[in-house]
Amino acid sequence: MAPPRRLGTKRFMALVALVVVVGPVLAIGSCALVVGTGLTESTRDRFVEPVLVDLDDDTIATEADFSADVESLLEWLPTLGARADAGPYLNPRLAWQGVRVAEWRDGLPPNVADRLTLPEALLARPLGTPWTTTQLSAEEREPLDFGWMEAVHAFDHWELSSDGPPSLRVPTNDRALPDLQHVTRWSLYRLLEGQRVGDLPAALRDVHQLARLLLSTEDELCALVAANLYEYAAQAAETWAPGTAIRPSIEDARRLRRAARAGPGFLLPSAPGVVFGDAVRVAQGTPLLCLGATKSSALAVQVYDILEDTPDLGPGLRRLREVSAGLDTMGCRGVLARAFWDEVDRDWVETWRNMNPDLDDNELFVAASLVPTARPALAYFVYVISLEKTFVFYEEPERNHAPEP
Known part of the structure; x- marks a missing residue:
């Protein structure tokens, strides 16, 4: 299992700088009038596109390892029931x-x-x-x-x-x-x-x-x-x-832990379409698809408003919502995932702050709440961070061991 490349530090820091510097500037009324367009096409091509290309390559490589884990887990993973609720x-x-x-x-x-x-x-x-x-x-x-x-x-x-x-x-x-x-x-x-x-x-x-x-x-x-x-x-x-x-053996349990942690990342709006499709196909009928769609939906709903109009992320957002709505046809109940999508009409800033009360005074999120042109930069930042976390479970196997009780 070859570990995926980590995102280039310079490129990743450029994206961080884009959000941390441009976002708060846009929040200042006078500067917002000068900047106007927010995340311009040239800025996106210079800062965002190289990161997204690297991210796509790494995600595709890691999803192949995820698929191998699921194929092994299918030898013993219990089927889901819906007859008798505990x-x-x-x-x-x-x-x-x-x-x-x-x-x-x-x-x-x-x-x-x-x-x-x-x-x-x-x-x-x-x-x-x-x-x-x-x-x-x-x-x-x-x-x-x-x-x-x-x-x-x-x-x-x-x-x-x-x-x-x-x-x-x-x-x-x-x-x-x-x-x-x-x-x-x-x-x-x-x-x-x-x-x-x-x-x-x-x-x-x-x-x-x-x-x-x-x-x-x-x-x-x-x-x-x-x-x-x-x-x-x-x-x-x-x-x-x-x-x-x-069965399951110790190694089986560690594969399950790794797949449960990494799987939601392949369903995020930032995941390439081919990765999303493969992950759904491989995990369908297993608890991994159900929990993956639930976790990714919970995150997507919290930042829905800043994603839906972002060209690179809007289609993935709609794709995730469609799959979540049909989970009951894929071997899942989908109760929580559908309940999360009921939240999309709430103001996204209120939802985000309910999730992270310690960020109430964070200028980055204030900027995005006040100036729509700052939102695409924040959208990219949120999802690069989310997908980066997916890779670590395949790069550092010791993270997949059960904690000493």
Whole structure:
């Protein structure tokens, strides 16, 4: 696997300078009248076009590696179901993070809310190095009732919006999500308990099922935690049952993590059309297309207004919206992706600032909000940054390892 070239530093910095310098200048009324046209054709040809050419080449090369990952994952990746939703069972019982979670939790039946929230002592308990050397005391094991992990075998998918917090559908960093640290610790303790009582296969099945449900949420963060659980389960099998063939293996889990992180980049409006088409074709019918379209839609919606009229990005934006609208014909539910696109009528500056409250006084975004001619430069900057992040997971393999719990 040959790593793609990084964008030329001089070219990339030229694009940064274009946004940081030209944008704020355009925001000053008198200067805006002088500059007038904003991102002129000559400026675009000099600063933007070389970056986009490099970006296209690198994206095409990396997408080939992504396709190879997906082809390997298809050997074991679970198919998506839509018959039995775990959401009404899991969502009220789990701890959640995000805006408006507290008021939602206050309305839940007291015998249900936070039933799966671990005591702080177990959530923060230091584990051994490696974690498979951990031994829980009888007192620590006492509050751990793993019956719920057996119960979730009755479900074939997990819809986060089913009986979940109302802020779940807001495409910002503050939208509600389950506190996945609790899910991870429950899984590790289940594996440790399986080893202790001599029934590791049952523990592996439970953790694999929970990972499968996390993958089915169509959420990138949940998919990354699913990859972690698959890797921890494979580590447990290698440690406690050496020689046992297990799928997914550690390498399988790392391929999944890499594909889940990189995949959304190939669906962004800045991705070349051939890359977008290949990524959809290869990933169709798998959780990777569902979560990729959801993640890329969340980003696109937040800057929709500055992209739709940008010649290089507008067509890709419309292409992504069309695919997102048809996810239910491609093996996905697409609930979150479609909900994100419902946001496009909101003022983009309000949406962006809701996502990044620390940028309220940032002149760059103020410029784009006040002067339409500054928006194309900002559009290019946002999406070059986004695609650059796609490449790193193929350049630096250690980033694809599960964190030490």
